[in-house]
Amino acid sequence: MSARVRLHVNVDHVATVRNARGTRYPDPVTAAALCELAGADGITCHLREDRRHIVDDDVVRLRASVNTTLNFECAATVEMRDIALRVRPELVTLVPERREERTTEGGLDVAGQAASLAPIVEALSRAGIIVSMFVAPTDAQLAASRQIGAHAVELHTGEYCHLIGRAMQDELERLRGACERAHELGLRVAAGHGLTRHNVGPVAALPHLEELNIGHALIADAVFFGLDRAVRDMRAAIDAR
Numbered sequence: 001m002s003a004r005v006r007l008h009v010n011v012d013h014v015a016t017v018r019n020a021r022g023t024r025y026p027d028p029v030t031a032a033a034l035c036e037l038a039g040a041d042g043i044t045c046h047l048r049e050d051r052r053h054i055v056d057d058d059v060v061r062l063r064a065s066v067n068t069t070l071n072f073e074c075a076a077t078v079e080m081r082d083i084a085l086r087v088r089p090e091l092v093t094l095v096p097e098r099r100e101e102r103t104t105e106g107g108l109d110v111a112g113q114a115a116s117l118a119p120i121v122e123a124l125s126r127a128g129i130i131v132s133m134f135v136a137p138t139d140a141q142l143a144a145s146r147q148i149g150a151h152a153v154e155l156h157t158g159e160y161c162h163l164i165g166r167a168m169q170d171e172l173e174r175l176r177g178a179c180e181r182a183h184e185l186g187l188r189v190a191a192g193h194g195l196t197r198h199n200v201g202p203v204a205a206l207p208h209l210e211e212l213n214i215g216h217a218l219i220a221d222a223v224f225f226g227l228d229r230a231v232r233d234m235r236a237a238i239d240a241r
């Protein structure tokens with residue numbers, strides 16, 4: 001059996017519910033603490049350009065209270081780089097961002113944007129932050145991530161989660177190949193997007209996979225079962241791989 005896969009819970013959608021009414025509740029920082037108590041290995045938050053869920057003050061408060069690992073997801077912009085350098089999360093995951101998308105729809109085009117990404121990766125690395133690239137599982141993106149000095153990649157599982165049957169299996173094989181390739185390149189491997197209790201098992205069993213970032217489905221489960229049980233059930237689904 002390979003090493004335990006870490007579960008990072010993305011608390012963005014607690015902030016989505018809060019912001020829908022402009023209240024102070026539910027607080028994503030309280031949610032993060034409950035996730036940690038339930039066994040989460042880290043907390044993920046995505047500060048979007050339009051601040052539609054997590055806002056700047058949440059990131060500061062999360063930094064002050066998260067005791068595990070804080071994974072700060074952001075677009076590769078100078079504004080976000082500077083926030084990351086001030087807040088000092090353990091991990092920054094660079095993601096693509098388009099204002100009109102409902103959620104992060106594709107991976108970052110590291111191969112196509114290497115020149116603009118490299119200085120951001122370098123600045124964050126120099127500050128002692130682990131830098132990860134959220135990418136589609138292709139050789140070109142993995143090689144480019146390595147080339148610009150990223151420490152890790154997060155493989156985009158959105159395709160896998162949308163497909164069914166044979167096509168889903170094929171995408172899983174593509175993810176498997178990417179895990180092997182990333183490992184050969186010396187990159188740490190994470191995965192995420194669209195994962196649920198029901199589809200996480202085969203992803204958690206991929207070789208060299210160290211970490212999963214899971215948000216929407218887990219927070220949706222929490223609406224019905226509570227956050228503690230939602231984290232524990234996800235943990236159990238990961239461990240059942």
Ligand code: PXP
Binds near residue numbers: 073095103214215216
């Ligand atoms: N990983 C990354 C890079 C993401 O952008 C997101 C969504 O914010 C997630 C993981 C979590 O995806 P989901 O909310 O579908 O579990």
